[in-house]
Amino acid sequence: MNERVVRLSGMTCGSCERIIAREAKCAGVEILEADSAGGLVRVRGEDAGISAFLSSLRGKGFPERVPGSSPGSGRGDVRRVVAFASDVVMGKEGTRLESSIFRGFLLSIGALFAATALAGALIPGLVLNPDLAQLVLLCFICSAITIASYAHLSAFKEGMSCMNGMMAGMTLGMASGFLSGALIGATNGMFVGSVAGTVFGASAGMLAGRFCGIMGAMEGMMAGLMSGTMGAMLTVMMINDNLMAFVYILFGAAAILLAGLAYMMHRESGNAPSGQGMELPHMMAYSAVFGAILALLMLFGPRGPVTFP
C-alpha cells in the first residue's frame, strides 16, 4: 500500500469532493484527506489502483496538476502576469481570445471618441468645459471596459465553476457599478448617481454571475447595488476636492481589477470552452449603446451636469 498526495485541477466545491470519493471507491483507493480549496487529495492504495483513480478523474474533468505546467502552478508569480499581458498585446498563440477582445475594446473606444468629436463639430453650440468633456470620454471607457470584460467571461460560460462565477459576477458588478455611479453622481448628484450606478452595476454583475447559476447572479447584483451607491457617494463628497484625480485613480484601479479577472479566468479555465466569446460588431454595438446611455444621462439627466455648470 502506498500513500500519495495528489494535486488536482478543477476541484472547487463539496460536489467535486464527492465525485472524487466515488471514483476512489470504484478504483479501490482510500481517500485519507480531500481539500477542495487547495485542490489536494491524500490517497492510499496500490499503484495500479491510484493510476486507475487518476485516469478516471481525468475523464471527469479533474486532471492531475503537473508542477510547472498546470494552471495552478506559479501562483503569485508577477512575471507570469507580465508575460500574459505582453502576449495579449502582441496577439500571441494561447491568448487569441484575450487579444481579440483587447482589440475590440480599443476599437470601441476609438469609435466612440471619434463619434463624440464628430458630434462636437456638427452640433452648433455644443461646448463642454474640459472637465465635463473628460467625464464624457470616461463614460465611453467605462462602457467599453465593462462590455469587453463581459465578452471575455461569456466565452467561459460553459461549465463555469461556482467559485469563478461568483468572483466574475462580483468583480464586474463592483467595477461597473462604481464607475458608472461615480460618473453620474459627479454630474447629477447622489440620488440619480446612486440609482444609475446600482442599475448598471447590478445588471452587469447579474449577467456575468449567472454563468454559474443563481448564486453568481445574486453575488453580482449585490456587488452592483453596493458599488453603485458608493461610487455616487464618493464623487459627490469630493466635488470640492480633487475629484478628477480621484476619478482617474478609480478607473485605473477598475482596469487593473478587470484585467486581473481576465487573467484569472484564463489561468483557471485554460482555453475558453465556447471558443470565441462575443463577436466584434456586437461588442462595439453594446459598448456604443451603454456608453451613449451613460453620456446622455450625464449631460441631460434630471439634475443636469451640476458639478461643472
Place this chain on the structure above:
Amino acid sequence: MEITLKVSGMHCKSCGILLSDAVSEIKGVRDVVVDFKAGTVRFSCDNEDAVALVRDAIEAEGYGVVG
C-alpha cells in the same frame, strides 16, 4: 418513455456530473442528460419503477426533486 425531472440544489458542473453518474447506474435508465443551470435531469426508461428509482437516487445524493 422520456422523462424530465426538475431538481433543486444543483449549483455547478460537479453537481451535474454527480447526478449523471448516480442516475446512469440505475438499471433500465439510459440517455441521461443533466443540465445544472436549468436544474433538470432528463432520461429515458421503460417503466414507472425506474422513475421512482431515479427520484430516490437523486434524493440520496442530497438534491430535491421538485417536479
